[in-house]
Amino acid sequence: MSSDIEIPHVVEPHPVTGLSNAKLGIWLFLSSEVMLFGAFFSSLILLRIGATNWPHGPAVLNVPLAFFNTLFLILSSVTVLQAWMSLQAGNKKQSQTYLWVTIGLATLFIVLKSFEYSTKFSHGIYPGTNTFYAIYFTMTGLHALHVIGGIVVFAYFALFGHKMHETEPERYAGRIEVSGLYWHFVDLVWIFLFPTLYLL
Amino acid sequence: MSEHHSPEEIQKHQKTFWTVGGILFVLTILTVAVAYFHLPLAAAVLVALLVASLKGGLVAGIFMHLIAERKVIYQLLILTIVFFIVLMALPILTEGNSVGRNVQPPARDMYLEGHEGGHGEVHGEDHGGEEAHADEGGSEEESH
Numbered sequence: 001m002s003s004d005i006e007i008p009h010v011v012e013p014h015p016v017t018g019l020s021n022a023k024l025g026i027w028l029f030l031s032s033e034v035m036l037f038g039a040f041f042s043s044l045i046l047l048r049i050g051a052t053n054w055p056h057g058p059a060v061l062n063v064p065l066a067f068f069n070t071l072f073l074i075l076s077s078v079t080v081l082q083a084w085m086s087l088q089a090g091n092k093k094q095s096q097t098y099l100w101v102t103i104g105l106a107t108l109f110i111v112l113k114s115f116e117y118s119t120k121f122s123h124g125i126y127p128g129t130n131t132f133y134a135i136y137f138t139m140t141g142l143h144a145l146h147v148i149g150g151i152v153v154f155a156y157f158a159l160f161g162h163k164m165h166e167t168e169p170e171r172y173a174g175r176i177e178v179s180g181l182y183w184h185f186v187d188l189v190w191i192f193l194f195p196t197l198y199l200l
Numbered sequence: 201m202s203e204h205h206s207p208e209e210i211q212k213h214q215k216t217f218w219t220v221g222g223i224l225f226v227l228t229i230l231t232v233a234v235a236y237f238h239l240p241l242a243a244a245v246l247v248a249l250l251v252a253s254l255k256g257g258l259v260a261g262i263f264m265h266l267i268a269e270r271k272v273i274y275q276l277l278i279l280t281i282v283f284f285i286v287l288m289a290l291p292i293l294t295e296g297n298s299v300g301r302n303v304q305p306p307a308r309d310m311y312l313e314g315h316e317g318g319h320g321e322v323h324g325e326d327h328g329g330e331e332a333h334a335d336e337g338g339s340e341e342e343s344h
Contacts, residue, residue, distance in 0.1 A: 018270045027273050031280040038287040046291040058235060070228050077263055078221035082214060089210045184263040191255045194228075195248035199235035 011170045026178040030185050037189050040139050044196065047131050055132055057198040062119065065112050066198045070190060072112075073147075076105035077187045080154075080180040087173040092165050095176070099158045102183070106151045113144050136197055143193060146186045153179050220262045227255050 008014075009021045017024050048054050057063070083098035120126075120133075127137040157176065164172040205213070231251045239247065261267045266277075 017272045019272060024272065027276055031276055034280050034284055035287065038284045042287045042290050045288070046294060049291060050294075063232065063235070067228065067232050071225060074221055074224045074228065077259065078217050081217045081263060085210055085214050085217070088205050089207060181264055184259050187263075188256050188259045191259065192252050195231055195235070195252050199231065200241070200244055200248055 011168070011174060020174055022174050022178050023181075026181050030181065033185060033189075037139075037142075040135070040142065041192070041196070044135050044139065047135055051131060057200055060132070061136070061198045062116050063198050065116050066194055069109050069112050070194050072105045072109045073187045073190050076102045076109075077180075077184050079105065080176070080183050084173065084176045084180050087165070087169070087176060092162070096158060096162060099154055099162075099176075103151055103154045103158060106147055106154070109147055110144060110151070113140065113147075139193055139197065143186070143189055146189070150179070150183050150186055153182070216262065220258050224255055224258060227251055231255075 007021075011020060013019055014021060014024070019027075079098045079102045083095045083102065086092070086095035086098060117137075125133055127134045157179070161175065162172065164175070231248060234247050234251070235244070266273070
């Protein structure tokens with residue numbers, strides 16, 4: 001950052017909270033995300049218990065694709081942690097490798113998701129088809145947008161943001177840590193989306 | 201966990217993360233396997249949510265290191281959980297008609313104004329019928 005204004009407590013903990021501002025900020029953001037996805041889960045329950053007929057997930061959705069997507073997200077959560085841990089160990093090269101693996105896995109998730117959507121569209125199934133598909137496309141679409149958001153953030157770090165490591169290594173590690181927290185949340189949401197939409 | 205770690209500690213953490221990742225893999229396979237047992241709906245929901253909660257607990261506790269965090273984060277999350285529970289309770293209250301009954305009569309009267317009676321009578325409850333035939337259209341699609 002070439003700015004003359006120094007942002008306080010980006011690395012060292014704030015005396016009041018005991019946390020860096022970055023970490024407090026990401027947790028506040030994640031709390032709002034809990035409410036956002038919570039509203040959709042609540043809607044899903046409401047629609048489902050109010051419906052006279054609700055399809056069994058495996059009969060209408062592609063479970064194998066969603067299963068592999070679950071594995072990709074879990075694995076990517078581990079690799080982003082390894083990217084952060086590698087920085088703690090002072091091994092930036094390894095951290096970069098793990099970051100690229102994370103981006104690769106997240107991209108695979110989006111590729112499989114686009115296969116899933118395109119199959120639906122080719123069968124004439126759209127969000128307006130019925131209530132089930134409306135909530136399916138809304139929830140998986142919103143989640144996919146979060147995955148794309150994660151890819152953008154990680155790609156920024158892998159391509160440009162990593163230069164900060166040369167001047168402010170701790171601050172850079174903090175950035176990887178907080179973006180990792182966001183990524184685990186995206187994983188966490190999928191862990192609940194997968195069974196509720198695809199398996200029940 | 202933003203403090204400094206010794207190389208041994210880092211190695212230990214790295215190992216833990218891989219192990220937890222492996223457990224999450226196994227639990228994912230278990231979730232899918234259970235879905236093909238065709239359990240009664242209530243049991244299927246219970247098992248799926250139990251396994252998902254266990255997986256979620258591992259991600260939040262270990263990956264997001266909530267097992268050892270600062271007090272402020274716990275306080276923030278407790279507040280979030282309280283509101284989250286309210287959100288989740290809304291469908292139950294609605295199903296129990298304690299929410300819907302209070303708001304529906306005036307809304308229905310307004311809706312019916314200028315219409316012939318009956319059409320919008322159960323405006324908030326008839327969506328299930330609409331999807332009943334639409335669902336069947338999608339059920340045979342996509343087997344691969």
